Amino acid sequence: MDKIDERILIEISQNIEICMDVYEALAKKLNLSEDELLKRLKNMKNQGVIKRIAPVLYHQNTEYKYHAMTAWKIPKNKIDTMLYEMQKIENISHIYERNINKDWPYNLFGMLHGKEKEEIQNIIKFLSKKIQVTEYTVLYTKKQWKKTSPNIEYFIR
Amino acid sequence: MTKEEKMILNELQKGIPLEKRPFLKIANKLCLSEEKIIRAIHSLKKKGYIRRFGAILDVNQLGVKSTLVGMKVRGEDVEKIANIVSSYEGVTHNYERDHIYNLWFTLMESSDERLEKTLKEIKERTKVEMIHLPSEKKHKTNVFFKFE
Incomplete structure (x- = not known):
């Protein structure tokens, strides 16, 4: 990662202009050749800095109206099976293991998205039964106060 | 969303290729024209489905x-x-x-x-x-x- 990569990241983490030669337009803005830009993008993709270039949705405007954060108390010996089952379900994004503390016994988190509330309830029922875990908590989204992509400039300055 | 827009959006969410004319690749895969893909993106932005089109970083x-x-x-x-x-x-x-x-x-x-x-x-x-x-x-x- 050098200064040029940083400039690229700042640019592409915003809203890029959509046209046929999308990378050429971007390269021009950055004063690079298209080949150079693509080479650097591929590099950063391989390093895992760039996950992908894709549309980010306003999910509340789509038919997915229900969102819930679920938190599970999963014993160590069941973690792998639980993760395996969760990863298979398309409605689950953002699976994290987190530290527990005295006020929070749940160590595994998964975000669930559904077109109907029932869809979410069914997934929870399925997982609970499959893994034989009854200690979990469900936190439906009531209101989104803020959702934004990280401001790269703020972090690398 | 039209049926075609849904199909396009499903494909785009996987990420566009890091190659010249990435939308042409996607168009070929979906048997649509490149113009159609680009028009669909603009329309999905305008209709408020797409918040941002860009890189998703770790x-x-x-x-x-x-x-x-x-x-x-x-x-x-x-x-x-x-x-x-x-x-x-x-x-x-x-x-x-x-x-x-x-x-x-x-x-x-x-x-x-x-x-x-x-x-x-x-x-x-x-x-x-x-x-x-x-x-x-x-x-x-x-x-x-x-x-x-």
Whole structure:
């Protein structure tokens, strides 16, 4: 990662202009050749800095109206099976293991998205039964106060 | 969304190729024209389905530290507290949830020290009970909405 990569990241983490030669337009803005830009993008993709270039949705405007954060108390010996089952379900994004503390016994988190509330309830029922875990908590989204992509400039300055 | 837009959006969410004329590749895959893909993106943006078209980064790879915080806020204070939390640049997500811990936010900062500093400041400003749940291990961070 050098200064040029940083400039690229700042640019592409915003809203890029959509046209046929999308990378050429971007390269021009950055004063690079298209080949150079693509080479650097591929590099950063391989390093895992760039996950992908894709549309980010306003999910509340789509038919997915229900969102819930679920938190599970999963014993160590069941973690792998639980993760395996969760990863298979398309409605689950953002699976994290987190530290527990005295006020929070749940160590595994998964975000669930559904077109109907029932869809979410069914997934929870399925997982609970499959893994034989009854200690979990469900936190439906009531209101989104803020959702934004990280401001790269703020972090690398 | 039209049937065609749904099909296009499903494909685009996987990420566009890092090659010249990426939409041509996608067009060929879906047996549509390149113009159609581009027009659909503009239309989906205009209709408010696409918030942003760009790179999705793993900021932790850039050394960024992140955490999740849950707060127990009194009902009448939610808006005030939510606004304080949202005012921080490092707060990327801030959601009210149906739970005794009713306000949840993610915080990212460029170092552990900055993370601690911001958390301390939020705690002092809001005087709200909060739980701090740093992530131990990330297993999946992709959202994929399948439109049918």
